Amino acid sequence: MTEVRGRVRWVEGEQFIGRIEDDKCSVILGEGGISPMKLLLLSVAGCTAYDVVMILKKMRQPIEGLEVDIKGERREEHPRIYKRIHIHYRIYGNVDEDKARRAIELSQDKYCSASAHLKLSGAEVTYSYEIIPAAGEGIEAQDR
Template identity: 35%
Template sequence: MQARVKWVEDTIFMAESGSGHLVIMDGPPEAGGKNLAARPMEMLLMGLGGCSSFDVVSILRKSRQDVRGCELEIKAKRTDTEPKVFTEIDLHFVVTGSQLKETAVKRAVELSAEKYCSASIMLGRAGVVISHSFSIVEQG
């Protein structure tokens, strides 16, 4: 896996993934950023969310659950001093579907957290306290 990041101007950077996709990033206002794009630490959270959500939906589909939607609400805390690393991250999955089994959703979230989501596992090994929860919304 590889990526490239190129400075565009001021605090704006363009990242290109190894698969050829582009993402623009901007620094925070306190560092001169203009709020034109997501900050790098926000990108890290969104990557974590994408990794975890992909796992949960994939596991639910494989277990033949009628999953119709999945939204992940992420809340994170960082240290006040440099480097402002994450200390806690809370992931709350809101899974929508028809007659979803609570045990299946719980298992999908646990498998993502403990076995499949490399982003979550990596951050946890680095000392970030990560909590996972879920709620189910019935859609008949």
């Protein structure tokens, strides 16, 4: 079992600073920073982006870049958890479409722990992707 420790410290007003032990950066929460729920959404995007790049590299695909756009819809009633999330992957390079789709599926179905947490809370997570070759037009795939 892996244990992770962190600390959030109230600065003043509605501002807090959070840090995970041994990490080199801190995050400002609340006033002047990012809300915890937006940070959660960004964590999902970062988690799946990392997975997809590592998987495509392992597949020896010529990935040149990746952008992940994410949007979430929250419930109106408390607790205001995410009920729907959509992730759009923009993959740059001459990457094989079947391998790109497989990398995304592996991230979403097996590796991305942040996404799994939201799915366990009942959020519907969907995704779409496009591949933008090194020199040419993008390949748009079906939404999932």
